[in-house]
Amino acid sequence: xxxxxxxxxxxxxxxxxxxxxxxxxxxxxxxxxxxxxxxxxxxxxxxxxxxxxxxxxxxxxxxxxxxxxxxxxxxxxxxxxxxxxxxxxxxxxxxxxxxxxxxxxxxxxxxxxxxxxxxxxxxxxxxxxxxxxxxxxxxxxxxxxxxxxxxxxxxxxxxxxxxxxxxxxxxxxxxxxxxxxxx
Numbered sequence: 001x002x003x004x005x006x007x008x009x010x011x012x013x014x015x016x017x018x019x020x021x022x023x024x025x026x027x028x029x030x031x032x033x034x035x036x037x038x039x040x041x042x043x044x045x046x047x048x049x050x051x052x053x054x055x056x057x058x059x060x061x062x063x064x065x066x067x068x069x070x071x072x073x074x075x076x077x078x079x080x081x082x083x084x085x086x087x088x089x090x091x092x093x094x095x096x097x098x099x100x101x102x103x104x105x106x107x108x109x110x111x112x113x114x115x116x117x118x119x120x121x122x123x124x125x126x127x128x129x130x131x132x133x134x135x136x137x138x139x140x141x142x143x144x145x146x147x148x149x150x151x152x153x154x155x156x157x158x159x160x161x162x163x164x165x166x167x168x169x170x171x172x173x174x175x176x177x178x179x180x181x182x183x
Contacts, residue, residue, distance in 0.1 A: 041069040044076070045133045052133050064126065066134040071112075073126065073134045074119035082119035087131070088156040088177040089113065094135070097148040109151075112138055118178060126178065128169035155180075 043052045045064040052066070066073045074082060092109040112135050118126055128151070136142055143149060149165040156179065163169060163180070171178035 041067050043068070043137050045073075045130050045137075047127070047129070052137055064130050064134075066137050068138060071115045071138065072117050072119060073130065075121070075124050078119060078121075082121060083173055083176060085118045085120060085173055085176050085178050086116070087113045087118075087171075088174075088179045089153045090156065090158065091154040093152045094132075095150045095152055096143055097150070099144070099146040099148070107139075107141065109135060120173060120178075122173055125170040125172060127171070128163065128165060128167070128180070131171075132165060 043066045045052045045066055047063050063076060064073055065076055092113055094107040094109050096105045096107070097103070098105070116131075116134060116138070118131075120126055132149070151163045151165070153161055153163065155161055156177075169180050171180050173179075
């Protein structure tokens with residue numbers, strides 16, 4: 001009789017341990033699948049103040065896709081007829097003014113804009129917000145919406161300008177360069 005109770009106890013432990021291990025492996029698999037998809041190179045950028053999302057995890061439509069590995073930004077619906085462009089600005093510095101402390105933080109954006117290429121059409125205009133989101137993705141810098149964000153730049157004419165992110169600046173294509181509409 002004692003062997004019978006011991007056998008039932010071991011069988012119960014076996015199935016309990018098997019269930020725990022199966023559940024743990026399933027959780028680990030799900031976790032690594034999400035980590036892998038968030039390390040995906042393609043990120044959707046949405047208009048307005050929405051945060052970008054990994055393209056593989058969120059198959060909804062944004063307006064632009066930023067590819068981290070290739071450092072390219074292109075419309076969601078693009079083909080071979082896209083024009084390869086780069087920003088016309090000579091130098092760009094991002095200045096973030098923290099709302100809570102009024103502290104100023106500065107970030108050099110020159111290396112990003114030297115490497116990043118935008119593929120677009122004459123009829124589709126990339127916005128300053130889209131370029132800012134691509135930079136945030138590439139550098140992993142994220143800021144609360146309450147902070148004041150400004151671009152201190154030297155434009156293609158050598159003039160120093162300050163443009164707040166709140167302005168609805170869009171770029172047009174001229175000779176494979178992107179010029180903001182104020183230029």
